[in-house]
Amino acid sequence: xxxxxxxxxxxxxxxxxxxxxxxxxxxxxxxxxxxxxxxxxxxxxxxxxxxxxxxxxxxxxxxxxxxxxxxxxxxxxxxxxxxxxxxxxxxxxxxxxxxxxxxxxxxxxxxxxxxxxxxxxxxxxxxxxxxxxxxxxxxxxxxxxxxxxxxxxxxxxxxxxxxxxxxxxxxxxxxxxxxxxxxxxxxxxxxxxxxxxxxxxxxxxxxxxxxxxxxxxxxxxxxxxxxxxxxxxxxxxxxxxxxxxxxxxxxxxxxxxxxxxxxxxxxxxxxxxxxxxxxxxxxxxxxxxxxxxxxxxxxxxxxxxxxxxxxxxxxxxxxxxxxxxxxxxxxxxxxxxxxxxxxxxxxxxxxxxxxxxxxxxxxxxxxxxxxxxxxxxxxxxxxxxxxxxxxxxxxxxxxxxxxxxxxxxxxxxxxxxxxxxxxxxxxxxxxxxxxxxxxxxxxxxxxxxxxxxxxxxxxxxxxxxxxxxxxxxxxxxxxxxxxxxxxxxx
RNA sequence: CGGGAUGUAGCGUAGCCCGGUAUCGCGCCACAUUUGGGAUGUGGAGGCCGCAGGUUCGAAUCCUGCCAUCCCGACCA
Numbered sequence: 001x002x003x004x005x006x007x008x009x010x011x012x013x014x015x016x017x018x019x020x021x022x023x024x025x026x027x028x029x030x031x032x033x034x035x036x037x038x039x040x041x042x043x044x045x046x047x048x049x050x051x052x053x054x055x056x057x058x059x060x061x062x063x064x065x066x067x068x069x070x071x072x073x074x075x076x077x078x079x080x081x082x083x084x085x086x087x088x089x090x091x092x093x094x095x096x097x098x099x100x101x102x103x104x105x106x107x108x109x110x111x112x113x114x115x116x117x118x119x120x121x122x123x124x125x126x127x128x129x130x131x132x133x134x135x136x137x138x139x140x141x142x143x144x145x146x147x148x149x150x151x152x153x154x155x156x157x158x159x160x161x162x163x164x165x166x167x168x169x170x171x172x173x174x175x176x177x178x179x180x181x182x183x184x185x186x187x188x189x190x191x192x193x194x195x196x197x198x199x200x201x202x203x204x205x206x207x208x209x210x211x212x213x214x215x216x217x218x219x220x221x222x223x224x225x226x227x228x229x230x231x232x233x234x235x236x237x238x239x240x241x242x243x244x245x246x247x248x249x250x251x252x253x254x255x256x257x258x259x260x261x262x263x264x265x266x267x268x269x270x271x272x273x274x275x276x277x278x279x280x281x282x283x284x285x286x287x288x289x290x291x292x293x294x295x296x297x298x299x300x301x302x303x304x305x306x307x308x309x310x311x312x313x314x315x316x317x318x319x320x321x322x323x324x325x326x327x328x329x330x331x332x333x334x335x336x337x338x339x340x341x342x343x344x345x346x347x348x349x350x351x352x353x354x355x356x357x358x359x360x361x362x363x364x365x366x367x368x369x370x371x372x373x374x375x376x377x378x379x380x381x382x383x384x385x386x387x388x389x390x391x392x393x394x395x396x397x398x399x400x401x402x403x404x405x406x407x408x409x410x411x412x413x414x415x416x417x418x419x420x421x422x423x424x425x426x427x428x429x430x431x432x433x434x435x436x437x438x439x440x441x442x443x444x445x446x447x448x449x450x451x452x453x454x455x456x457x458x459x460x461x462x463x464x465x466x467x468x469x470x471x472x473x474x475x476x477x478x479x480x481x482x483x484x485x486x487x488x489x490x
Numbered sequence: 491c492g493g494g495a496u497g498u499a500g501c502g503u504a505g506c507c508c509g510g511u512a513u514c515g516c517g518c519c520a521c522a523u524u525u526g527g528g529a530u531g532u533g534g535a536g537g538c539c540g541c542a543g544g545u546u547c548g549a550a551u552c553c554u555g556c557c558a559u560c561c562c563g564a565c566c567a
Contacts, residue, residue, distance in 0.1 A: 004528095013561080032558065087565075122567095156491060156565060163566070236567060275567050306526050345527035363526050373526080490567095 005353070007287045012231040016282060020160045023290045023354050025277065033158035033165030040354065041277065043298035045168065048276060049148065051200050051295070052170065055192045061144040061172060066126050068150075069117035074125040077250040081124065084217020088154040090119040119152040124218065124243070124269055127173045128251040135175060135265055138257050142185070143175040161278035162235075162490055169273035175265045177257065179244070182266035183221075186242040189270040190223040193238035201276065202293040202406035203227045203283045204413055205237055206436070206485060208461025213445050216269075220244040226460045226485065228413045229282040232434025234460045234487035237279050240270035278490075284378075284405050290355025291378055293405050294398040301327055301334040301394060302356045306344045306363030313338065316362055319387070323360065323372075326391040332398065352377060357401050358394060378404050419483070423474045426486070430457055436487050440480035442473035451475055457486045 005022060006014045021027050025041030037045065053063070069092060075082045096111030120126065127145075134140060152166045172189060176182040190207055197205045205225035215222040219241035227237045248254070248264035255265055284291040294300050303320050307313040320336050327334040335356075337347055344361065351359055361373040372390065375382045378401050385393060416435025420426045429437055441447060441459065451474075452458050466482045473480050 017560080028559070030558085084566095151567095153566070155567095157563090167567075169567075239567070271567075273567055308525065340525090343525050343527090343529060345525085345529080347528090349528045361526070365526070 026160050033155055035160050035164050044296055047296045052196055056146050061146045064145045065147055066123050068120055070120050070126045072116045072118055074129055078218050078246055081218035085121045089121055090152045090154055092117040121151055121153045123171055124247055128247040131175055132251050132253045135253055135255050137255055138177045141175055141177045146170055146172040161274055167274045169271050171271040174268045179266050182268050183242050186223055186240045186268045190240040194225050197225055197237055200295045201280050202402055204410040206463055208463040211459050213448055216241045218246050224461055227279055232416050234489040235279050238272040243267035283409050289353030292355035294357045294402045297357050299335045299356050300332050300398055301358045302351050303336045303360045304344055304347045305338050312364055315367055330391055330395055376401055426474050427455055430455055436485045438483045438485055439474045440471035441484050442476050442478035442480055447475050457488050460485045460487050
C-alpha cells in the first residue's frame, strides 16, 4: 500500500489508472489488453450482477449459456454485423500443440481446423442459429434469455475496465412475434439499465437513441444510457438494441402466427459490461480514493478500534462484536478490523482509498462515554455519537450517502450540460467546460462526421421524449426539429 | 495499427550520454517501544537491470529484434 494518489486536477487519466490498481480493483495481466479483476473489484462486480440478475428475472427473463466459439461462417450471414466486428476478432485456427524436438512447443500444423472458430465478440449469431431450432410457432414466443459471459474484442488501445480485450458482461437475446413487442422489450430493458445505474450505482443517466452512425452493427435501432464523468467526458453505460428481423432472416428463423401466416421472428439484444466498474469509479471517486455507493460497496461499514494495550483492546472488541451483530441483523455488511499490525491512521487511509461508505472508530474515550466516532466517506465528515440507537443511525446514514452521491453526480451533470446555438459556441464550451452539449443537428451522417472530425465530439444520443423545437443545425444551418446531445466520450 | 515516451527489488527511482555486476526512499522480515489520521529505533532479507539475440576480455549502459505499459491519433462497450 503506497501513499498518495495523483489528483484528478493533475492528471485525470493517471488518477483513474492509479486508483483502479491501488484500490485493489484490478491489475494488468501478462496478456496484452487483458486484466486480472482482483477479489475486491470482483466483489463489486458480483453485487452489480446480483442486482441486475434480479431485475432481469423480475422482468421475465431466464439465464442460459451459449458457446465461447462461433463458426466463422455464422458471422458472414448478417452483412453489417460482420462488417462491424470483423476487424477485432480473435480467431482459433488449430486445436493442438506439439513438441518440435528441440524442446519448443509449437502449433501442430496437422491440427488445422477445417473451419476457423471465432472467439465471440458478442453472441447474436450463435444464439440466432440456435433459436432456429427452438421456434416454430407463435406459441414458442417470446423467448427471453440472458447470458452472463466473457467476450473478446481485439481492441487496439485498452484501459482497465473501460476497454479491455476480454471483458465480462451480460447479453440478453430475445425473440418476439411482433415488431411492437420487440420494441417494447428493447425499451423495457433500457429502463432496467437506467434504473440500475441511478438506484444502485448512483449515476444519473440520459436515456436516448443512437444515431444511425453510432448504431450497433446489425440493429435497426440502438437505445442507450449515457453517463457523464467528472472530467466532463461521456460514457456509454449500457445499450439495448432493436434488431428487427435482421438476424431471423440471416439465420432463417420463421414462425407460424396465430393467423397461420409464416413470418420472421423479431429480435432484441441488450448488454452491460464490466465497463460499469469504470463508470462507477470515475463518477464518484475523489483524490483520496474510491467513493462507493452503499448499495454496491462490498464492505458498507468498517469498525476500527483504537486501543492502548491488550486489556483495552479486549474491552473494545466486546463492544464492537455487539455492533457487528446488530448491523448484520440489519443486513449491513460490516468488517471489524482489529489487526494489530497496522495503526489506526493507516487503516483510516486504507478504507478511504477503498471507498468504504462508513467508518466507525472506537477508543478508550468512547468506551467511557458510551460513544463512537462515525466518519462518512462521501463528505469526509466526522461525528461522535452515542452507541444508543447506533444501528438505526447507520442504516439511515447509508441511505443518505447513497442519495447524496447521486445528487452530487446529478448536480455535476446539470452544471456540465450546456445548450448552444452556434458552432463557435459549441467549440468553445467543448474546450472549456466539456460535458454534454445540447445542440441542433440537421440529421445527416455527413454533418455528424464532420463535427466529430473537427472537434472529437460525437452525438451521444437523441434523448427519449425529447422536446421538439424548431432550430438550425449548428454546422450547416439547415432546419432541425430537436436538439441532440454531443460530448467527447470514452 | 501509426506517432511519442517508458520498462532497474513488491512500489517509486539513481546509474545509461562516457561499458568494469547497481543508488536511494517506501514497503517487507525480526525485536523493542508505540496505537484518537498513513509510528519510531536497531538489525536484516530481497535484483534473470522487460525478454531474446549481437558487439566486447567484460553490457543495466552500445546495436538489432520482440514484448508490455502510458500518452496522442484511427477503431470501439
